[in-house]
Amino acid sequence: MKLTWSDVTPEALFLNRRAFLAGMGIAAAAPALAATERLNSFEEITNYNNFYEFGFGKTDPAEHAGQLTTDPWAVEIGGLVDRPGNYSVADLAPENAVEERIYRLRCVEAWSMVIPWLGIPLASVLDRVGVQPSAKFVAFETVLRPEEMPAQRRRVMDWPYREALRLDEAMHPLTILATGLYGKPMPNQNGAPIRLVVPWKYGFKSIKSIVRITLTDTQPACTWQQMQPSEYGFYANVNPNVDHPRWSQATERRIGAGLLAGRQETLMFNGYGDQVAQMYAGMDLARDY
Template identity: 65%
Template sequence: MGYKSKLSWADVTPKAAYLNRRQIMAGAAGLGLGTIAGPVAAEVPLDREPNTLEQITSYNNYYEFGVQKEDPARYAHRLTTDPWSVVIDGMVDKPGTYDLADLLDGMDIEERIYRFRCVEAWSMVIPWNGFELAQLLTKVGVQPSAKYVAFETALRPDEMPGLRSPVLDWPYVEGLRLDEAMHPLTMIATGIYGESLLGQNGAPLRLVVPWKYGFKSIKSIERITLTDEEPPTSWNKANRREYGFYSNVNPNVDHPRWSQASERVIGAGFFAPRIDTLMFNGYADEVAGLYTGMDLAKFY
C-alpha cells in the first residue's frame, strides 16, 4: 500500500454517516480550534477526514460549464456520458477508438483516498474509485519513442454552456511526462465514494494526479495521445507565467498573484484556520524522485 496513500478505504465511514458528515465535521473543527489552531495556519494532519459527497459534488471548477463554483453542479448533468468512447492514438501499439466498456475491461478498479489541492489554494480529501493509468497505458502498448501523454476533454457546445466564454482555448487539454503518467499514484478515476462520477467531477472518466494542482487532473477525457514532444496544456496556453507544464503542488513557489504556502480546507467551516500546504501535496516520499536535479522554481 505504502506509496499509494497514507489513507485507506477503511478510514471511510459507511454511506449513511458520510452523507451527514458535514455537521460532524463542523463540530469537530470547532473542537479542534481550541487545541491545535492558533491564529496561524495549523499543522496539517496527513490523515484528514475525507470530504462529504455533497461537498465534493457542489464546489467545482469545470469551466466548460461556467466559471462559478456552483455552475458545474448546476449544468453538468447535461453532459451525455453514455455512450462514451476514448480515442487512444500516437505512439501506441494498439491505437483506436475505445468504447468505455472496452477501455475499462481488465482494469483493476480500486478505492484510493487522495488529498486534492486546487491552484486557487483550497483543498479537499476525496475517496476516488479508479485504476492506475499505467495499467491502461500498458494495455494499449506504449512505444519506446513516446515521452509524454496528452489528454483532451470532450468538446460539446450543445451540452457545455461555458464554452461560449473564451476564458480558455477549447477544448481543454492537459499532459504529463511519461514517467509521471506511469507513476503508481497516477490514476484514472471513474467514481467517488463507490458511485459513478457525476458530470461536475469529470464523468465518466478523469485523470487524478494528487501531487499536482487540481487543473492537471483533466476531466471527461475523450482522447489520450502518446507523443515525443511536451504537449500544450490549457492553463499554460492561457497564461504561461502563472501556470507551468509541471504545476506540482509547491508551497515555496507562489502563484504570481497569490501565495501557495497555505490552503483553505473545504468544509472545515467558518472559524477553521488555513493549513500549511505540503511539498508535492504531502506525496514527496512517493514522487520527489521524479524531479531529482530539476529546479522546481524554473520548471513550475
C-alpha cells in the first residue's frame, strides 16, 4: 500500500493545495511506507534532532539555530565538474522543480522518524554542473560560522562538518538536496537552507547547511569516520545485523510513538533495500560499515 497525504497525521498543512498535490505525486515517486507508519509532527521533527554546531542536546538546535543567517546563501560546487561556481539555493532548487518525498529517517543512535521533505534529486544538480568521467566521490561541507554557531567556538569536533558519498550513491534517485519539510522552508535547526537526505543511511550522513560540494576521484574524509573510525564508517548504511560497538542496531525507537509503543525492528537499508541493495552487491557490509 502506498501512502498519500490523506493517510497521515491531519496537520493543517495537509489542507494546503500545493502540499496535497505534491503529496499525491510522491506516492508514485518514492517507495511505500507501511500503512501503520505515521508522519512525525512538525513539532517533533523540529525539536528533537542533532545539529552539533548548536549544541549536543536534542533541543539545542531549536534553541540556538535562529541566529544562523541563511539568506543570502551560496553553495560552491567544484572539483571534477565542467561548470564550477557559486550557486544560490534558487539556482540549485528552483521552486518549480521541488518535489515532496516522505522518507524514513534512522539515526545511528537507534531512534527514527518519518519526515515529509521538500527537495530535488541531487543527480539533477550534478547533471547540470557536468560530472567529469574521472569523478568517483562527492564531498560536502557544512558552513563554518562560529559567530552564529556557538559549538563551533569549542574544539569538540573538527569543524567544519564534512561528509561524502560514492558517486553512484549521490546519483541515486532517492538521494535529494532538501530545502524544506512539511511544505515549509527548511527550519534552521534541520539544516537550512539546503541539506542532504540519503534515506537508506544513518542520519549523520545527511549533512546540513551545505556550503560546498566537491567532486573528486579519491574517497574524501568524513568527520565522524575520522573522529571515531571504529564506530562510524564511510558507508553508514542502516544495517540491523551490524551493531554499533556500544549498542544494538537491531531495533529502534520511533520518536512520538509513546512510552508504551516499545521498539520496532530496524529494516535493512532502512526499508529501501529493493532500490539500493544492488549498489553494494559483493561487499562485506560488516567490514564496509
